[in-house]
Amino acid sequence: MLSPVAQVLAQETGKGMIKDAKPLSGTLAGYQLAYEENFDRNSLNKSGWFYRHADRKLGGGFNRKENVSVVTKDGVGYLDIAYKKDTDYNKDGVADLSGGGVISTKAFGYGYYEARIKFYKGSKGLHESFWNHGLALSVNETGDTVFSEGAKRDLRPTDNVAIEIDAIELDSYMNFGKTNYWFNKKACDCTPESTAAAFNRFDASYMDLDQWINVGFEWLPGMVKYYINGVERYRYSFTTPSYAAMEVWLTALANTLWYKGEPLPDASMKVDYFRYYHKPIYANLIGNYSFEFDGVATETVRNWIIYDGIYNNEKTDGCRVVYDGTAYDGKGYLQQDGKSAVPYIASKYQLDYIPNSTYRLTAWVKRSAGMKKATMEVSQPGAKPFSVSIPPATNWTKITLDNIIVRSNTATVAFTTTGTNGEWLKIDKVELFDKAVENPAKQWPIIVQELEEGYSESGPFRGSFNFSPHEGGVWGNAVKGYNNSSVRMSNGEGGLFAQWLPDIPAKRNYDVYIYKPISKDADSNAKIEIKYDGGVAVKYLDYTIGKPGWVFLGNYKFIAGKTSYIRNYANTKGKKILADAIAVTLSGGKAPTL
Secondary structure, three states, rough: OOOOOOHHHHOOOOHHOOOOOOOOOOOHHOEEEEEEEEEOOOOOOOEEEEEEOOOEOOEEEEEEEHHEEEEEEEEEEEEEEEOOEEEOOOOOOOOEEEEEEEOOOEEOOOEEEEEEEOOOOOOOOOOEEEEEEEEEEEHHHEEEEEHHHHHHHHOOOOOOOEEEEEEEEOOOOOOEEEEEEEEEOHHHOOOOOHHHHHHOOEEEEOOOOOOOOEEEEEEEOEEEEEEEEEEEEEEEOOOOOOOOOEEEEEEEEEOOOOOOOOOOOOOOOEEEEEEEEOOOOOOOOOOOOOOOOOOOOOOOOOOEEOOOOOOOOOOOEEEEEEEEOOOOOOOOOOEEEOOOOOEEEEEEEEEEEEOOOOOEEEEEEEEOOOOEEEEEEEEEEOOOEEEOOOOOOOEEEEEEEEEEEEOOOEEEEEEEEEOOOOOOEEEEEEEEEEEOOOOOOHHOEEEEOOOOEEEEEOOOOOOOOOOOOOOOOOHOOOOOOOHOOEEEEEEEOOOOOEOOOEOOOEEEEEEEEEOOOOOEEEOOOEEEEEEEEOEEEEEEOOOOOOOOOEEEEEEEOOOOOOOOOOEOOOOOOOOEEEEEEEEEEEOOOOOOOO
């Protein structure tokens, strides 16, 4: 059932009400405000935002920084992105359509995002959006040299692109919207995912475009949840390992490719505020942690700052992604070469707006004996860095920095080397975890949900929230699993299976459960296999009747590690597998609950 979250998320009738932000409650309990832009100055806060600006057409119109202003009345302001047709930008004798936008100078990761927007709807032709996407020199449209100079001077990543999350895309004069999760780069041997087919155009009649609208999304490991005026409308779950903190975009694109139109006088998209909330979460906070976001060897290290002190040499900075079959994790690793011409080289990952807490940083490394110095460190403003030396090693070796105390909501992870030409440091699987958050898999019962580590599929599946299901075509009626999560659905192809590999701590007997969602399209005689120490047990389950909940599969002996599995097979031609979660607990121990 759809439910509103905190009062702070509810639609507000006046701007004056939004100034005292509070921690979120309700279904978003635990989040704390980490960043807020109220656009209350008489001009754009350039320490927080770039202009989206270009001298080339995009979508049939131009993005121009002169279309962006901060309008302040009685001490209260908003961002105004004008939609115009009054200037001949390409000098062809005809006035051109133009819009614009702003892009944050900081990158934001897992958390809850919200903007309060007054959409323009007076005529067709304006594509309005609130979204996450990384900046890169190849897609730089900032209207000034601040971003490009930062990248050329090794102060920002040359390429911060990884994924795209669209909180909303809305075309003027069309009461339809779009919420997307796009995976932009191939980071693994898997199919890139997006919600384009799912939410390419969904009915947004519940939005009154004459009013200010609160648009939000919650970004979690493996899931994005979309909110309108504090009400969750959609969810999307995904498997692609594609995390990296990215910049926020608030844009209004003059678009003649899809819906031709011209602006009415004073046409504009208005943004009252942008807010970002965070909370402690069990997740690796390092983006592109295994150096595989390109899928090939490259000299541009995506999502990382590469510093050698030489201006504008991003292709020869001294760090490169290598694919040679020797990686510790996956296929790629980072190689940091010695460079006689510079004092040192550093590969850095910048973390902005992370919760203040105690963290643990680990990495797998190799180092040539001739490298003079190599360190892994975490620094933050006004504090002594946490640092550990990296010893010479010809085999992959794990190094750890423990008990890293972050007090400023920001930190920089860095690998720094000093060495001559021909020396090297190899880096793979860099992980930063908040020690205050316990790994859910270490608790009893051990629960492995769809899309989590230990879950896999043998063929084409999709999430139950991805596409309009037969149960009514809206999220509130979609098939849901444990804790209201998305459920993975097969396409009815025979022989497919979903598999769970629980990480068993010790050899002994365990009780095993599977979560059963309900759908009339599901298999009424699904085959469940439990591989244990001594054989394979087979059960059959009807997913079309009864109530959703946990089903006891029996007591089995498992050995330590990930050697045992639970599989859910399609057993009836044309019927779907519903795959959600399994649970393993000590014999006679506490059963899983909702």
